[in-house]
Amino acid sequence: MLQKSPKIGHSSHVVTLDVRPQLIDTLSALRDRVAAARFPLPLAGAPRARANRDELLAQLDDYLVPRLRDPGAPLLAVIGGSTGAGKSTLVNSLVGRRVSEAGVLRPTTRTPVLVCHPEDHHWFSDLRVLPGLARVWEPRRDGGDDLAVPGGDREEPGGALRVETADSIPPGLALLDAPDIDSLIAGNRVLAAELICAADVWVMVTTAARYADAIPWHLLRAAKEYDATLVTVLDRVPHQVVAEVSRQYGALLTKAGLGDVPRFTVPELPESAWGGGLLPMSAVAALRTWLVHHSQDAPSRRQVVSRTVYGLLDSLKSRLPELAAASATQYSAALRLTAAVEGAYDAEYARVRARLQSGAVLSGDALKRWRAFPLDCTAGELLDALVESLASLLVCSVTAADERVAEAWRHEPAAEATGLAAGDAAPETAEHRIGLAVRRWRRELEEYAEDEVRDLERSTAPDAEAVAAQVATALLGGRRARGAGESLADRLGAHGALRLRDRAGRLLDDLADRAVQSERERRLAPIDALDVHADHQAELIAALSVLQKER
């Protein structure tokens, strides 16, 4: 990969420096797709996918798109590394004066510092790169000692970037001193990763004590994966062991497939870190020369830029499918959640239907009332009891469905997402809603009964409420309410009784449907609100293939 890609870069670097609007458009489209991808369900791979997405976004926003838009912008070299590796000292020494605070207390650098030539200042003072960071501009100070940085006190909400200018930096080159990649402050870690993503040249600083640390190696591997232009600095090496440590480090790099990465060694000098002094120019001359050369010499500069750009574009080939796969996993998890809800409510709905058929409503209180009906019980009481019993049947099935859902979701890690739990849909409110619906049903039933009775031109017209009660009993009582049907037919005539029963029956079906369905919808609403679609995956892949075609 390393051997191959410079060639790609070389063959196409002429093209790189042209502004290619179509490629930029494609990339912007892809960026929007990436930004639209959501991983809200707490699945095993979700945090990783979220981090990947953020990183990709940062690389697109902070580096790729601005770089393709303005190929002539200064080369940005980001100095990154572990805490205490001497990054700030290195930057100060490269610049030749104290621009970034160095010290013994860790972590030192909290606000990243960007140093560039005064002519290049306009490239960085607007939000062309690193749009997420507010600029803190420091007017140039000659003393160099007075580093009571106001930027450190007023913390910008989204983080800040201090832009410094120095004549000692040649035009066309900018250095950025990043916070530690393994900081105790989590925000610093994120910021460091974001800054490194914005670099044309990654300068990874490590030390004699640290060169085997795990975390910097992750970063080196990432640089290899993205095929970014990488430079490593082995800092703070005691004189006695320079040769051995350097050899060891070289061996490790070669083993990791990074053998051809430019490697610079900076010895540990008394004036180095702990005093915050500057290293003599001779100590950092090689690195400086390399940086200056690659920023001034047009072909090398092109090679550096195109290598990082095309490396990044190439890395999209594997990273976007990864995101797409994570998105698909999210979708399938959401689908499983939905299926569990629908299965539970379908099963409960079937149970409600069966119970209504078998006349389960006419039991308990309602049955006792019905047995006592015309003699010892008024029609109103009978209707009350029936309505109450019907409501309790519906509430019972809805809560049972919720219970089934909870049971099914217990094995789903995705179900722990906030807002999905049944907590907000409290049973009282379900009870309340169903109670309302059932009472409305009763009123409509009574109206129907009144209609029927009114149509009856008979002097001995039966009481409308009694008729309503008997219809309700006949509908809800199943077989055991056969008597109700018969007496209804006696009162209204076979035809009228049939008509009334049909209408009321439709009303009842409607009620049961609506009660269960609306509760189901309520339960599904939070999942729908998560906005997890199958489309995300397809869109990401589509954007990638368009990009491949465009290159």
Place this chain on the structure above:
Amino acid sequence: MDDMEHTGRVEHGAAEAGGTVSEGRPGTEAGAPGGSVTAEIPAGRTPISAAAPEPRVPSAQSSSTVQTSRGSEITPVSGAGASGVERSARGKGGDNSDTPAASRTGTPESNGTGTGTPTGTGSGAHAGAEGAGEVWGDGLIARRVTESSAAALAAERAAVLETPSRSPVGVSPAPLAYDGPLRSRLDALRELVGLSRARLDGRTLAEAGRVLDEAAARRKLSGRHTVVAIAGATGSGKSQLFNTLAGVPISETGVRRPTTAAPIACSWSDGAAGLIDRLGIPGRLRRRPLHSAEGDGQLRGLVLIDLPDHDSAAVEHRVQVDRILKLVDAVIWVVDPEKYADAMLHERYLRPMAGHAEVMFVVLNQIDRLPGEAADQVLDDLRRLLDEDGIALGEYGEPGATVLALSALTGDGVGDLRESLGDFVAERGAAARRVAADLDAAAAELRPVYANGRTTGLAEEAREEFAARLADAVGATAAGDAAERAWLRNANRACGTPWLRLLRWYQGRGEHGGTGKMVVRAQEDAETTARQRVEQAVRSVSERASAGLPTPWAQAVREAATRGSQGLSEALDELAAEAGLPPGRPPRPGWWPAAVLVQASMTLLQIVGGLWLAGQIAGVMAPNLWVPVLLMICGIVGGPLVEWSCRMAAKGPARRYGLDAERRLREAAASCGRARVLDPLAAELLRYREVREQYGRVVRSGVSL
């Protein structure tokens, strides 16, 4: 040995309360278990007084019969014992000096003599026990000594006897003995794990099981040795420090990163083979220090382990470090000015091990690389970071981590470390303290599965609601109403005027005889109980019972409720059929026959008056209009009057009759529900409460549950 236990306890107390606050501690602690016991009793009794002892039976079948019964008896005893010990410890502390450091360096009556003659140690132990029990006599001591502590004591005596003879080979080292509270906490945890194995999955209990296993394993091994591991990042100078302490270059040092790949052990005295075996360090990696007269005496009992790094790219090193860190008694964390703020060190190791502060040294190495006062600055910053990690620092004599700055290369500050390490090892409390810290950590980890914010138990209100819902399900209210009205109807019919009855009969006949049919309709059919209401009642009661319970126990409660609710509806069906109405004929009030008689006589009056009048009209009788008319009016007015007054008078008995019918049904349903659902629920809750109490015993430090 015992003296050490006491000093250990003193420090625990101080660790919780921090110095002077511990004055008030024993009292509150003694109050806490008592309070919880008394609080439990009414809560347990309110549900079902008879059932309260019953649920203990199922728990008794699980191997812990003895323990539960013993547990209930022993609670106050051990509590009193503990508080007594605490009090005495406090007393000692108060007498001698307020700083626990004094008790750490030497509890006056025991340690002062203990360092002198070997027998002095034994008497020191006795003295400690005496101090603890206030009125300890020999007999009491003998009774007090349990097998384990007796064994420990015997072993200690044996070790003490052997020490002067200095036989280096073949001596089985005196095993470690934990002090009373720690031992009882470990027992409590073991019991807790046993009790909850059926409810919790293995993964949740794994850590607790590991702690128990390690505690038991450590206990079998030498108590005279303290295993201290040197851990740190790569390049911080662990091996250098190791070599400096040992006085010989044992461990390879170098600039090659990572340098040390396998742990190396170095033991300052004999008998530590078992301890090193436990760490899995092979024989070729065991060394002896250079025997200088001064170093030998100071660090006797120390077993030092040089660990590989934990942060290099070599992952297998980290695995080894993680494994061994769980097994050692104490850790020296070596940091250097470059790496002291590394995220991995703090987030992965120091923060999770914050509870182990008492068995932790944090050493800032390589101060020779720092100019001037920068070393102090860095040390202060390191202290600040440790403080943010939640690690108690052993400053001003308080128990906690010891933070030192040194240079292993130049030897600067190594003397301080050697000294504090020497004190630490001589005190021999590290192993027990480590186990205690492990126990705390395991208990804290288990907290979400045992502890809950509120008191559990089935509120009376919930029980009543459940009964009410069941009564609804069987239709008790409606049945009562129906019975009342039927009785009233019958009463009215019996006392009503015959004419009215005739009219009603006629009307009823006109209405196609529907009434008769409907009365007949009341045939028995299958499902008279409202299934949905029963289901809902069980659901809501189990929800209320399990509210606030940790998940596994809530699940168990729900399962118990579901199991109990099976067949409940059928049982209620049968019950409703049996207990529907009071047996026999409906009761009649005593005035009933009289009312009937009066009503009949009223009718008779009417008839007699009518006949009389008819007779006069027919001329059979002497014309006297007033008397028969008066008679008839009497009858006509009196009949409805009697009927009305009867109706008024019947209301009361009818109400009583109806209420009686309702109550019978309600009670039958409630008792059925209680037997099938509430009792299992209460038993499950009781089991939970038992476990929670046990957990409280493990936690020990009066944490509100």
